[in-house]
Amino acid sequence: MSSALDAATTRFVANHPKSAELHQGALASLPGGNTRTALWTAPFPISIARGEGYKVWDEDGNEYNDFVSDLTAGLYGHSHPVLQQALVQAIYTIGTNLGGTTKYEQRYASLLCERFGLDLLRFSNSGTEANIHALAAARRFTGRRKVIAFRGAYHGSVLAFANGVAANNVDPEDWIVCQYNDVVGLEEAFQANKEVAAVILEAAQGSGGSIPANPEFLDAVRSLSQEAGALFILDEVMTSRLGPGGLKGVLQLKPDLVTLGKYLGGGMPFGAFGGRADILSVYDPRSSSSLAHSGTFQNNALMLNAGFIGASQVYTADVAEALNRRGDELRAALNKAFEGTIFCVTGRGSLMCVHAPKNGLRPQDIACKDDVAPFEDLDLKKLFWLEMLEAGFWLQLRGSIALNIQLPDEVLSAFVDAVRGFCKKNIGIIALPSSLT
Template sequence: SAAEARFIANNPLSKAQHDLAVGTLPGGNTRTLLHTSPFPLTIKQGKDAYVWDIDSHKYVDFVGELSAGLYGHSHPTILRTLTATLSTTGLSLGATTTHEHAHAALLGARFRLARVRMANTGTEANLHALAGARHFTRRRKVVVFSGGYHGAVLSFPEGRPAANCVDAGDFVVVPRYNDLELAREVIMGVGEGELAAVLVEAMQGAGGCIPGTRDFLHGVQAAARERGALFVLDEVMTSRLAPGGLGAAMGLTPDLVTLGKYLGGGLAFGAFGGREDVMAVYDPRVEGSLAHSGTFNNNTLAMCVGHAGLKEVFTEEVCVAFNAKGDAFRERLREVAKGTKLVFTGRGSLIGLHFIEDGEQEITCGEDLAGKERKDLRDLFWFEMLEAGFWTTRRGFVAMILGTPDEELDRFVETVRAFVDRHRGIM
């Protein structure tokens, strides 16, 4: 397309870097999601709520490190804590520290977790939570949902475990998210005494920013318990949407919760926690407990920076105001896109963008989108937003950053309006 041709012409250094990188990294890439055709932009720097590529274009950062970059690139509290931790405490100490306790206590209070353990990523948090659930229940099977993303080796696109899913045979996938009847059928269909856990997101994040309904989530929680299984809520993406996480806002009472992303202040981070009796499977004083190791589980930088961010910056009040701003932003975008193929989903500060044949159609799960997505329009949108100085994910995802100037949000709304007007004939 003409937009793609302009992209190639405007980004010679990114193209050259990609040509070089493919000689070292498969596809020139180390995070599959970040690959974009014909080549990805190479980003060289971030400051506040902006990033710059190596061809020196400046963008408003709407990728927000897939929600981990909540604080932006240079929040003073984050930078100050990083520097202070480096100079006074040092790096990972290979020892129990007060820092891990302080952060665990704060996470526990905020997200109502009786006991907490740290990990390095959201993927790890989910792997450990499931291992704990299996050990506690002495069962193996786990029910998950189509479109669910719980980490690199725990994803379930299109109704089945991805090719690299671990223990794929132990997962039973409900073929539609937000379909309680189907979910109950699948949960009750797992053999008596076999179901260890039901693992679900309160809003599918990578699956398209599709919120779960209250009835669906409560029904799934009840069905899990009826079957004697643990209800595990993946809040890696959604914990930022409400002061106690999206689960608390929905009135859910999960047995285990997994966390990650911004809760490490922008550094690699994961955590899991919940019921005292379940988490006791990780108590090393108990004979036969599970080993939960990990060299960097309690690394001082993530512990201290994550703690300072949550305690001093992303307070409950800030969380509420930030997500209200996100809701208002989404409403303005919806208004602009009314009557077109562009649909905005999500909740609070997380926004999904979809181009579908019938823009009036309700989106309740990934299957609603199957065969109806207009990838050509989505690509055109991505190229043209880049030209206007907005860095979004190619697949259609915006994770807002604290401190993005209101004028940039206004400018984005106007840029989307201009896009819709310019392409009215095909929209």
């Protein structure tokens, strides 16, 4: 460990005594003091006390500009007045546990169908569930079991493919895991497996390091799955924010099914899957052979109201386009600030990821997680995270950044300045070796 990292870690511990104490307490009732793996950081996680606008405060009294945005679900920033009002209104005028079908389901379903070009849709409690049920639909519709996914993909807690099939995946036998952005690998997988039910894909991998798919690969996913009689499931749980109609709209993709999640619940737990009517009809309860898809909170009034109001009144097409344009500008400015160092930033629009590949790869060279992850200098990445926290920027240790709509331009510029300061201070240990320039 470098002395810079040692020193930054010592300062982190000194600046967060209350977080350390809360972590000690949490160990008594939560495994490792944790209930959401992605939020774990050593030696202990910072305990966040509250958020407002584009800021969060920790229990130790430190203030941060929020560039985590709840791993994309916090697109609206904190306590957005329109969403607060929507939630309060739902609590007072509708209620929470009605135990019956309500008109709010169709109101929000029709908005989402129109916005994302879907015939029909069903709600779920999370993006994970949306993918599980989309996969169940694909399996029932095709009468096949196997699914092609891609290394580095994250489709939910039991559908994580960081390094191939995840240990907690329900049935690894059902999965064929190919390399992302590799057309030849995908062709070979289809040749070797004749009974593929579906291909599930993020058109820009999110948790995998904000790596966009290239157009040839997306074309191949569509055409190869069609030829094989397999369905194309587009996971837009993270990427739907990247355009008014998601990446499906921006890239003119033609998936059979689309899954949604995150901010579309207006701050409440949310998931949805939709697409072709003939496929979704496997869940039509008027048929005695339909698949069941019950879930107590699937039509909860808070989500249906806040989600609808957020999508119709707050994250409008203009707002989506502006946020993603600002994200592209920020990413370009960060890459410029990082010039001459091993750091670089990949991504698209309002989603991006900071990498520290020792082999000097630049964003355009990174086509899949395996291009970059094995070469990351994790100590330097941690140093970056610690120093950005000290400069007042709430980031994820893994480098992912998601903008929220409340972040003002001056805060984006201040972040670029902080990155410049980090580079200047640490150039002795982060400079790109001359052999790689």
